Amino acid sequence: MTILEQGNITIHTENIFPIIKKSLYTDHEIFLRELISNSVDAIQKLKMVSYAGEVDGELEEPEIVITIDKDNKTLSISDNGIGMTADEVKKYINQVAFSSAEEFIQKYQKDADQQIIGHFGLGFYSSFMVAKKVEIDTLSYRAGAQAVHWSCDGSPAFELTDSTRTQRGTTVTLTLQDEEQEYIEAMRIKQLVKAYCDFMPVSIKLDGEQINKQRALWKESPQSLTTEDYLEFYRYLYPFQEDPLLWVHLNTDYPFLLNGILYFPKLKPDVDVTKGNIKLFCNQVFVSDHCEEVIPKFLMPLRGVIDSPDIPLNVSRSALTNDRTVRRIADFIAKKVGDRLKSLYNEGRDEYIRCWQDVGTFVKFGSLNDDKFKKQVEDIIIYRTTHEAGEQGSKGTGEQASNPETPTVEVQSQEGDAWQEVTPSNTEDNPKSNTQKSTSNYTTLKEYLERNKEHHENRVFYCNDEASQATYVELHKNQGLEVLFMDSFIDPHFISFLEREYSDVKFSRVDSDLDQTLIDQDKEKEIVDPKTNKTRSEVIKELFEKSLNKPKVNIKTQALKSDDAQGTPPAMVLLPEAMRRLREMTALLQQQNAEFPEEHVLIVNTSHPLIENLYELSQGSIVQSSGQSPSGELANLICQHVYDLALMAQKGFDAEGMKSFVERSNQVLTRLTQR
Numbered sequence: 001m002t003i004l005e006q007g008n009i010t011i012h013t014e015n016i017f018p019i020i021k022k023s024l025y026t027d028h029e030i031f032l033r034e035l036i037s038n039s040v041d042a043i044q045k046l047k048m049v050s051y052a053g054e055v056d057g058e059l060e061e062p063e064i065v066i067t068i069d070k071d072n073k074t075l076s077i078s079d080n081g082i083g084m085t086a087d088e089v090k091k092y093i094n095q096v097a098f099s100s101a102e103e104f105i106q107k108y109q110k111d112a113d114q115q116i117i118g119h120f121g122l123g124f125y126s127s128f129m130v131a132k133k134v135e136i137d138t139l140s141y142r143a144g145a146q147a148v149h150w151s152c153d154g155s156p157a158f159e160l161t162d163s164t165r166t167q168r169g170t171t172v173t174l175t176l177q178d179e180e181q182e183y184i185e186a187m188r189i190k191q192l193v194k195a196y197c198d199f200m201p202v203s204i205k206l207d208g209e210q211i212n213k214q215r216a217l218w219k220e221s222p223q224s225l226t227t228e229d230y231l232e233f234y235r236y237l238y239p240f241q242e243d244p245l246l247w248v249h250l251n252t253d254y255p256f257l258l259n260g261i262l263y264f265p266k267l268k269p270d271v272d273v274t275k276g277n278i279k280l281f282c283n284q285v286f287v288s289d290h291c292e293e294v295i296p297k298f299l300m301p302l303r304g305v306i307d308s309p310d311i312p313l314n315v316s317r318s319a320l321t322n323d324r325t326v327r328r329i330a331d332f333i334a335k336k337v338g339d340r341l342k343s344l345y346n347e348g349r350d351e352y353i354r355c356w357q358d359v360g361t362f363v364k365f366g367s368l369n370d371d372k373f374k375k376q377v378e379d380i381i382i383y384r385t386t387h388e389a390g391e392q393g394s395k396g397t398g399e400q401a402s403n404p405e406t407p408t409v410e411v412q413s414q415e416g417d418a419w420q421e422v423t424p425s426n427t428e429d430n431p432k433s434n435t436q437k438s439t440s441n442y443t444t445l446k447e448y449l450e451r452n453k454e455h456h457e458n459r460v461f462y463c464n465d466e467a468s469q470a471t472y473v474e475l476h477k478n479q480g481l482e483v484l485f486m487d488s489f490i491d492p493h494f495i496s497f498l499e500r501e502y503s504d505v506k507f508s509r510v511d512s513d514l515d516q517t518l519i520d521q522d523k524e525k526e527i528v529d530p531k532t533n534k535t536r537s538e539v540i541k542e543l544f545e546k547s548l549n550k551p552k553v554n555i556k557t558q559a560l561k562s563d564d565a566q567g568t569p570p571a572m573v574l575l576p577e578a579m580r581r582l583r584e585m586t587a588l589l590q591q592q593n594a595e596f597p598e599e600h601v602l603i604v605n606t607s608h609p610l611i612e613n614l615y616e617l618s619q620g621s622i623v624q625s626s627g628q629s630p631s632g633e634l635a636n637l638i639c640q641h642v643y644d645l646a647l648m649a650q651k652g653f654d655a656e657g658m659k660s661f662v663e664r665s666n667q668v669l670t671r672l673t674q675r
């Protein structure tokens, strides 16, 4: 063995090794990522010089082989890459590697309390975090090169000698420190390769078996990939998860290099919208499991992979947030997501609608947060509507034809998924099945306003709880008033936002007020008592006021229009829009549930047969006696009952309310059976 050189590594900081060993990282494991990255680089460099015609003969299949020697407690990483000459070892290892080590440590110590993403590009010297001795055995690709062996035992002293190596490439052998013996366990090494090096473009072998996936789908051209490729990749990244709804393949090299695939998952009600799930890579090397700094806030629940060598990684997370390139990357991602949604809207409307319940939440959240994004997507925000394709606009609007493009789609939903909230149950065909089918129509706000312009200009009727507001929706529908379903958790904010954006447009929940079109004005004025000149409405109003004796309830009598009077409710409780919103806001600020207010409006529908009968019943009682006659008492009970039924559509009873409701129901039934 010829000793070529002995000496000290050129470093300016004394005692660099103790620093590397102890204070630099808690994540010692990243040494493996660094060494494998160097091997991948060496293999790629060899390919380049080979393209340039500087290598004689064919290149063998590139590979990286990891070998564990439990007896000697060594771990070695071997590649068939470019290799190094003695001069190169002196230059790159003794000088470059260690001067960059020094630079990094100085920087790191300054930012010691900052969280740095991935501690990336730490380099060769990171091997000293786990090794007490590091050896390099290498043979350069250059014709006639002499193989060399470098070794360093952790002090700045190194030794460079000849080597008998005959294979082109480099082997780095680590003799592990006593407290780092976990790295001679094959399981541990496999786990690390999977975590950090899974998608590196070279086969990594351990015990003769390839242990990395190698194929980085995001680096491939979207044209060459099939739906199954994307789905398979998603399932690989997020096992045991439902398939994603759609995905966006990012691919740009100007003004920054960026590749990635972002998936829209199905949103679960418990999704944490602040936590990122996107994996960050740099040239296919895994960096971090989350990259909140790089992803626009509203896209946080997306999943997938972002890979960019232009994201600065050895800075603190806060510096990253303020980095100009990072901000531009975030804008770029938002734009690409918007483009993808727009093209789906235009070219695959059914698919778009199928995904809307989940995707819509992103879109609305994005519109609230990012003005540029809002402008991009405002025309593709859709709402489920009661309007049926092919149907005329609101009754009475004459030639208001429906938009033939109003999309219809069959929505399939399964128990527990987000669709269920908006999918009316219709399981009659197969009561045991938990798959529901319904045909829903969707519209944009613009289409809605246009369609209903003549009838209720700039007024939007919406429902945010289909089950409890069913009566109100039905009433509107029967009169040809179109109702939008806005029942996602984000919709209350979104409605306020839309009203700010389009200041002429007002949203009213179906139970907030009755549109004039719903009321039969002529019937209202009919005089029923010539002696007092009172209208039927006035008499009924008085009857209810007396029976309920609730001064805070504002009782109004109105004749609801309907082709079938039985089809309308006898009474309805209304909560004026502005008042309800104010209460909801206050409750939100105080972090309480909004209690049902004592002050509300009770509409008594004077055209309903029940109310007509009630009127007759109460009239009978006046004729009979001045005191409370049996029919007067019954009329009284029925008034209270009608009120309770109306209230029930709005809120559940408390224990006391339920008790008296049941008691009264029994009383009413008893009396009716007596008669």
Ligand SMILES: Nc1ncnc2c1ncn2[C@@H]1O[C@H](COP(=O)(O)OP(=O)(O)OP(=O)(O)O)[C@@H](O)[C@H]1O
Binding pocket: 034, 038, 039, 041, 042, 079, 081, 082, 083, 084, 092, 093, 096, 097, 098, 100, 120, 121, 122, 123, 124, 125, 169, 170
């Ligand atoms: N397996 C290898 N084969 C050939 N050359 C290598 C190998 N490992 C390291 N080198 C040489 O040593 C140099 C220093 O390596 P080191 O890992 O410290 O830094 P780097 O790879 O240049 O950058 P980074 O800090 O991003 O890892 C490399 O640039 C390369 O020239």
